[in-house]
Amino acid sequence: MNDISLKYFHAVAKTGSLSAASEELHVAVSAISRQITQLEEKLQLSLFERKARGMSLTPAGDILYTYSLRNTLEFKNVMSEMRGISNIQQQSIALACPEGMAWDFIPHIMAEFRLKYPSARFSLQVVDSGRATQLVREGSVDAAFTFNLQPEQGVEVSLQVPSPIVALLSKDHPLASQQDISIRELTEYPIAISGSGTTLSYLFDIACHIEGVQIIPALSSDSAGSIYTFASESQDAIALCGELTVARRAKRDGMVIRPMREAALAQRSLQVQIMSRRKLPVIVRYFLTHLTESLKKQNEHQA
Numbered sequence: 001m002n003d004i005s006l007k008y009f010h011a012v013a014k015t016g017s018l019s020a021a022s023e024e025l026h027v028a029v030s031a032i033s034r035q036i037t038q039l040e041e042k043l044q045l046s047l048f049e050r051k052a053r054g055m056s057l058t059p060a061g062d063i064l065y066t067y068s069l070r071n072t073l074e075f076k077n078v079m080s081e082m083r084g085i086s087n088i089q090q091q092s093i094a095l096a097c098p099e100g101m102a103w104d105f106i107p108h109i110m111a112e113f114r115l116k117y118p119s120a121r122f123s124l125q126v127v128d129s130g131r132a133t134q135l136v137r138e139g140s141v142d143a144a145f146t147f148n149l150q151p152e153q154g155v156e157v158s159l160q161v162p163s164p165i166v167a168l169l170s171k172d173h174p175l176a177s178q179q180d181i182s183i184r185e186l187t188e189y190p191i192a193i194s195g196s197g198t199t200l201s202y203l204f205d206i207a208c209h210i211e212g213v214q215i216i217p218a219l220s221s222d223s224a225g226s227i228y229t230f231a232s233e234s235q236d237a238i239a240l241c242g243e244l245t246v247a248r249r250a251k252r253d254g255m256v257i258r259p260m261r262e263a264a265l266a267q268r269s270l271q272v273q274i275m276s277r278r279k280l281p282v283i284v285r286y287f288l289t290h291l292t293e294s295l296k297k298q299n300e301h302q303a
Helices: 003-015 018-025 029-043 059-082 099-103 105-116 129-137 199-211 224-232 243-253 282-302
Strands: 048-051 054-057 092-097 121-126 143-148 155-162 165-169 191-194 219-221 238-242 256-259 269-275
Touching (some): 003 029, 003 059, 059 269, 092 099, 099 243, 129 155, 129 269, 165 199, 165 224, 165 243, 219 224, 269 282
Parallel strands (some): 092 121, 191 219
Antiparallel strands (some): 165 256
């Protein structure tokens, strides 16, 4: 495989068509097509499924695409080391996560980390869990924080911790003195919850179905901040959320967090995902170590 054929292959895989790859590379469609055909002949494998509206990777093509992405990233790391610019203070960390994690938890971890490494630089893309996984898989970010109900293909899990759904309520709420709260008890109070399409909303709907109750939220929002403020400024409201999302703010503001009684609401985990078999830059490895230590301390404190 030569660099040109891999470059053209990568462009077609990323854009999904010869014409789009041609526009990106400023190379004739025929030249790209010829390189792809020669690459397939050399490997004796079909790398793309040709469709009327584009091209999609075959299983073999997907393996090659992942390989080329990983090698490109690692080559950049090697070049940085060879040029003497691999100093930890000069490297950046690219992350992706859902909105709930971006609201408080991850910025807090970033700020903690910069106390150790003041020149560390971050970029954070706020996307849904599925998109965060995709960004890791294609090498656009170094790591992704995702809420998952099942394993994902094409990524490695650097860290996984339980992330059950909990109830957030005022210390003066009638249910604040209980050890836990049930779905049926929620029917008596205004509920705030994330919008449809999230793992939290999905598990909540399942739990309501199992218990045979229907709950229409007083607030449904994609903003963790809006949900938190709604609950913190309403003595009777209850917000359903992940504990990591709100734990620091809740402690500061005197809010109460209670576990939910239903097992269906505990079937979620927080994963930190990285590209499979990729050698991460030193600064990223240090950050993930710091994250693991911070979560361990937090879990010990909660216990």
